[in-house]
Amino acid sequence: MNEYADLLIIGAGPAGMAAALAAAPSGARIVMLDDNPFAGGQIWRDGPQASLPAQARQLRERLQSHANIRHHSGTRVIANPGPKQLLVEDDENGWLISYDKLILCTGARELLLPFPGWTLPGVTGAGGLQALIKSGLSVSDERVVIAGSGPLLLASAATATQHGASVLRIAEQASLTSVAGFAAQLPRWPAKWLQSFSLFNRHYRAGTHVLAAFGTDRLEGVRLQQQGKIVELECDRLACGFGLIPNIQLGQALGYAIEGQALAVDVWQASNRADHYAAGECTGFGGSELALAEGAIAGHSAVGEVEKARQWWPRRARWQGFANALNQAFTLDPQLKSLARPDTLVCRCEDIPYAALTEHSDWRAAKLASRCGMGACQGRVCGAAVEHLFGWQPSASRPPYSPARIETLMCLDDTPPA
Amino acid sequence: MPELMLDGHALTVADGTSVAAALALGGNGCSRTSVSGQRRAPLCGMGICQECRVTIDGRRRLACQTVCRDGMQVETQP
Ligand SMILES: Cc1cc2nc3c(=O)[nH]c(=O)nc-3n(C[C@H](O)[C@H](O)[C@H](O)COP(=O)(O)OP(=O)(O)OC[C@H]3O[C@@H](n4cnc5c(N)ncnc54)[C@H](O)[C@@H]3O)c2cc1C
Numbered sequence: 286m287n288e289y290a291d292l293l294i295i296g297a298g299p300a301g302m303a304a305a306l307a308a309a310p311s312g313a314r315i316v317m318l319d320d321n322p323f324a325g326g327q328i329w330r331d332g333p334q335a336s337l338p339a340q341a342r343q344l345r346e347r348l349q350s351h352a353n354i355r356h357h358s359g360t361r362v363i364a365n366p367g368p369k370q371l372l373v374e375d376d377e378n379g380w381l382i383s384y385d386k387l388i389l390c391t392g393a394r395e396l397l398l399p400f401p402g403w404t405l406p407g408v409t410g411a412g413g414l415q416a417l418i419k420s421g422l423s424v425s426d427e428r429v430v431i432a433g434s435g436p437l438l439l440a441s442a443a444t445a446t447q448h449g450a451s452v453l454r455i456a457e458q459a460s461l462t463s464v465a466g467f468a469a470q471l472p473r474w475p476a477k478w479l480q481s482f483s484l485f486n487r488h489y490r491a492g493t494h495v496l497a498a499f500g501t502d503r504l505e506g507v508r509l510q511q512q513g514k515i516v517e518l519e520c521d522r523l524a525c526g527f528g529l530i531p532n533i534q535l536g537q538a539l540g541y542a543i544e545g546q547a548l549a550v551d552v553w554q555a556s557n558r559a560d561h562y563a564a565g566e567c568t569g570f571g572g573s574e575l576a577l578a579e580g581a582i583a584g585h586s587a588v589g590e591v592e593k594a595r596q597w598w599p600r601r602a603r604w605q606g607f608a609n610a611l612n613q614a615f616t617l618d619p620q621l622k623s624l625a626r627p628d629t630l631v632c633r634c635e636d637i638p639y640a641a642l643t644e645h646s647d648w649r650a651a652k653l654a655s656r657c658g659m660g661a662c663q664g665r666v667c668g669a670a671v672e673h674l675f676g677w678q679p680s681a682s683r684p685p686y687s688p689a690r691i692e693t694l695m696c697l698d699d700t701p702p703a
Numbered sequence: 704m705p706e707l708m709l710d711g712h713a714l715t716v717a718d719g720t721s722v723a724a725a726l727a728l729g730g731n732g733c734s735r736t737s738v739s740g741q742r743r744a745p746l747c748g749m750g751i752c753q754e755c756r757v758t759i760d761g762r763r764r765l766a767c768q769t770v771c772r773d774g775m776q777v778e779t780q781p
Pocket residue numbers: 295296297298299300301318319320321325326327328329360361362390391392393394395411412413415416437440529532535564565566567571572573574576749750
């Protein structure tokens with residue numbers, strides 16, 4: 286089975302959905318794919334314990350109403366065998382998709398930093414715990430500590446509380462001054478202001494970060510540095526994430542220019558490569574409203590509707606302001622670089638401790654000598670961690686971008702030489 | 704309500720439940736053993752970390768991105 290798309294969109298979060306809906310009235314043949322079982326991305330992750338807001342449900346219904354949009358769920362990108370062609374795989378099949386225009390809407394993932402005990406069962410990401418609860422995990426009557434940085438901690442705490450957990454502490458690494466400064470700006474974005482109000486929680490502590498998780502076979506408690514004091518709490522779960530980082534691996538592999546840690550785009554959401562666009566959090570963290578505006582601009586631009594794209598510019602500028610305030614408030618404290626001890630594992634796939642990395646000068650040398658980043662996750666967890674810890678730039682990934690079946694890779698044999 | 708087999712034990716879960724959630728509903732939540740012998744459980748919940756990989760109907764799959772289906776055979780890595 287091979288497929289052709291006038292417009293191929295990777296990622297079905299707010300950005301990808303908005304891009305598809307903007308481009309659909311042009312009649313273009315649109316294919317959108319996403320590795321999750323349902324459309325919605327991170328914020329509108331569906332599941333038995335998720336309650337989707339009306340906006341998300343409406344977007345999903347609108348997507349279904351367009352006969353020229355095909356959505357492949359549970360589908361991941363494996364390789365880019367030729368120009369404007371991707372090899373993809375779902376649970377059953379592997380196939381090639383050729384495209385004329387491409388929009389990457391690959392979103393962001395959590396920054397997970399190593400600290401003693403972070404490999405214990407019971408420790409998850411902060412957004413990770415939220416995602417697991419939405420997909421059916423029971424946390425009823427469990428004691429939960431949430432730590433790390435950013436507004437996602439509050440969102441995760443709200444989900445855990447709603448499902449019967451007792452949230453003992455929300456440890457935000459940013460200082461009280463930064464958090465208060467950010468909160469004071471919230472009235473500039475009224476909808477967000479309301480959202481954060483309903484998220485407010487009396488267990489929130491700024492200037493507080495995790496030092497260690499402990500337990501024998503699974504998590505039994507955590508040690509926190511709380512506003513200068515050391516505090517220990519017994520708990521069943523620790524959900525710890527240090528903000529979001531853009532998913533740029535696929536863009537990097539396709540030759541997109543990178544700016545900071547994100548895919549670089551111009552005012553049309555176009556990359557440096559002709560016919561290749563990007564929108565949403567893979568171009569920088571900014572929340573769902575910014576992702577929706579950027580997605581719409583990319584969708585209109587990709588089908589040549591310049592004027593319609595331009596109409597979204599003010600909306601994008603407004604939410605970019607929110608994103609800037611957010612990123613500034615939750616800048617990571619350099620103290621977090623010293624959480625890992627010599628024996629703390631940094632690479633969880635290959636079990637490589639911190640001590641095995643310190644002697645190297647860059648990511649490539651460390652990888653070759655230690656196998657750090659060469660395991661199943663292909664450095665998507667430890668690569669971001671070492672970038673934070675040592676300032677090493679992760680190298681571009683090579684196909685297969687995610688573990689693939691032999692039968693899928695055999696599709697490549699049918700490809701005429703590029 | 705799908706009924707699946709998790710390491711040889713029958714387990715019924717709500718529609719739409721991920722295999723990652725089922726690991727905790729029907730067992731101790733662990734998915735695999737690391738190369739140095741540590742037990743591990745789903746970490747990121749979103750298809751990034753690969754800690755949740757298990758064998759589903761004979762194929763290696765990510766538990767956090769797989770929805771439970773009736774008759775599914777799930778095996779964790781001991
Ligand atoms: C765990 C988590 C929880 C969050 N919760 C909230 C919240 O409660 N409230 C809030 O305001 N914001 C939340 N955010 C922020 C949120 O990311 C944004 O508000 C919004 O979802 C960004 O939209 P997006 O379309 O850019 O990316 P995303 O929503 O991240 O969507 C990107 C999609 O692309 C898929 N994808 C990526 N790479 C590939 C690939 N190679 N092949 C196939 N599919 C791929 C991803 O699985 C994902 O479904 C959360 C973020 C994370 C990471």
